Amino acid sequence: MCDRPFSDLDEMHEALITNWNSVVRKEDEVYILGDFLYKGSGQSATNILKELSGKKYLIKGNHEKYLNSPQFEATLYEWVKDYHELTYKDARFILFHFPILEWAHYWRKSVHLYGHNHRPRKPVSEHWDKRAINVGVDVNGFYPVGAEVIYERAFCEDTPEKES
Numbered sequence: 001m002c003d004r005p006f007s008d009l010d011e012m013h014e015a016l017i018t019n020w021n022s023v024v025r026k027e028d029e030v031y032i033l034g035d036f037l038y039k040g041s042g043q044s045a046t047n048i049l050k051e052l053s054g055k056k057y058l059i060k061g062n063h064e065k066y067l068n069s070p071q072f073e074a075t076l077y078e079w080v081k082d083y084h085e086l087t088y089k090d091a092r093f094i095l096f097h098f099p100i101l102e103w104a105h106y107w108r109k110s111v112h113l114y115g116h117n118h119r120p121r122k123p124v125s126e127h128w129d130k131r132a133i134n135v136g137v138d139v140n141g142f143y144p145v146g147a148e149v150i151y152e153r154a155f156c157e158d159t160p161e162k163e164s
Contacts (some may be wrong), residue, residue, distance in 0.1 A: 033115030034061020060129020
């Protein structure tokens, strides 16, 4: 669906798991902004999640069908939500699967993180803000994106975001 550069599903899973574990430690908190598993069973999701380091939180996307499977181990997520806000340094991070033009705390120091778009997103209006950041693996070299990188992109870089 998004032209990933892998020969098959097994190669893709292996690469994504390796990339994840190369940057995520056991004690890290990771917020997955939806579409964790597009096709596959609850058992597949369970097997993959067990291989991933860190405490995992899920913001539901539109491809989370595995959540309803009796073979899925829901305890592998700390929680599952549709929306979440958290504070990092002096900023609010607004987590939602879909990109939105304005979000809670928009006029204050905040950033909106989303994961729905699997290709780079072009600005949809003159109001599109570099503080709306696509953190999906497809547009981030197939790696998770750390909070400090997000903070730098949103508040410290002078150039507009290329993909968000």
